[in-house]
Amino acid sequence: MKLDAEIMFDCLLYINAFYYGMFFSCNFVMTTSKYFSVVSTPDIERDAAVTFTLLAIEFLKLIVYKKYKEKYRGISSTFVILMNFGTLACNFYMLKLMSPVLKLEKLLSILLVMLSSCEIFFGALQPWFKKKPYYT
Template sequence: MKVDPELMFECLIYINAHYYPVFAVCEIAMLVAKYLSDKKDTPNLDQDAAVCLTRHVAELMKLVGFQVFKYRSRKLVTLAVIVLSLVNVCTVYYNMFLQHPILRLEIVLSCLTSLLLATELLFGFWYLMPCYKKIEYF
């Protein structure tokens, strides 16, 4: 069975474009809830907000940049998406392991995001491999 990593990568970006708004709204709502909460002590809320903003800006740059430049230079835009995905992996790592306190919904959303980012990185690296050759079906 032949696998087309370029097509899989584009499909994952498309799925991410529909997943991202849900994730962004939930992440911002949880950040506001932590800010307004009297029960939870969040000593590093400003650092958590900076990491959240970094993730959302990087994700928007990745999604918009891919849609705008995918027909001009496919390999270069894929490399840029991989770099921005690595930034997002770092922010998810912070969110899951370094942030305190962490809500259960944040853990669930971070796990889903990490799965999506891992598959994006896998197919992105696969597409950039020098041994990859596009299979023409027609």
């Protein structure tokens, strides 16, 4: 079986880029509505900081990879893998430590955890499954 980890990694980041707009808008609206809610939400400042840190990490990851993947393939892939650990940490906070969590927040966080885990897996496989050039 021939595995092309590089194409899988690119496809996962393409799915992440497609998914980011919905993820950003939903999390932004949910956090803002929690902040202005009549019902008091404990630690809303910390929850908002973690949410916006997660959004910034995802945005930075997608921009850096898109800009530098052709020129610096290994460095940009390593950067994405390291940023995914930050994404997983923020999602761990959102799933386990945040007290009032909406069902949509849980669903989006679980989807992002699965996507980030697959990105880490296929990103780590890239050095072992390098494509051989057809012409040389």
